Amino acid sequence: MDYRNCPRCQKMFTYINTPICPECEKNEEIAFQKLKDYLNDNPGYGLAVISRETGVSIKKILKYIQEGRLEMTAGMAEDNPLQCTRCGARITIGTLCDECRNQYNQAVIGLKEDTARSKTMGTGMHSKQDDEKRRR
Numbered sequence: 001m002d003y004r005n006c007p008r009c010q011k012m013f014t015y016i017n018t019p020i021c022p023e024c025e026k027n028e029e030i031a032f033q034k035l036k037d038y039l040n041d042n043p044g045y046g047l048a049v050i051s052r053e054t055g056v057s058i059k060k061i062l063k064y065i066q067e068g069r070l071e072m073t074a075g076m077a078e079d080n081p082l083q084c085t086r087c088g089a090r091i092t093i094g095t096l097c098d099e100c101r102n103q104y105n106q107a108v109i110g111l112k113e114d115t116a117r118s119k120t121m122g123t124g125m126h127s128k129q130d131d132e133k134r135r136r
Contacts, residue, residue: 031056032064044075068094 005012006021013021020028035056042050051058062082064070072080072092080090084097091097096104 031060032069035061035064036070039070039073042075043073045073046075046079048079050076065093066095 002015003012004015004019006024008020008024011021011023018025031054035050035054038050038054042053045053047058047061050056051061061070061076065072065082070093072082077092080092082091083089084091084100085095086100087097089097089099094101
């Protein structure tokens with residue numbers, strides 16, 4: 001088992017998948033839900049007001065947006081510091097703008113198609129062991 005100290009509360013915990021202890025993780029989910037509820041009721045406010053009213057830091061709000069857990073509201077967009085990591089365009093969710101995300105997805109689809117095509121066609125190169133397996 002892997003034991004670690006929680007970076008937030010310093011308690012020792014059994015590390016499974018998250019870098020914080022279960023209690024701090026629960027508290028973070030409560031804060032996230034409070035933030036979501038606030039945004040549903042108050043969509044027109046900027047980041048500073050939202051942070052002050054919910055107690056969730058601007059840095060953490062931006063992290064949730066980059067993770068895709070939240071989407072930037074119209075009020076937040078006024079002071080939006082988030083930019084596409086590829087081209088620098090303003091974004092409202094994730095880490096890529098729509099155009100870069102589409103290009104990335106098309107590239108992945110192309111790679112999958114190339115891989116599938118090369119598997120069905122074969123490379124034309126094989127070993128003596130491959131030949132023996134085919135004969136059996």
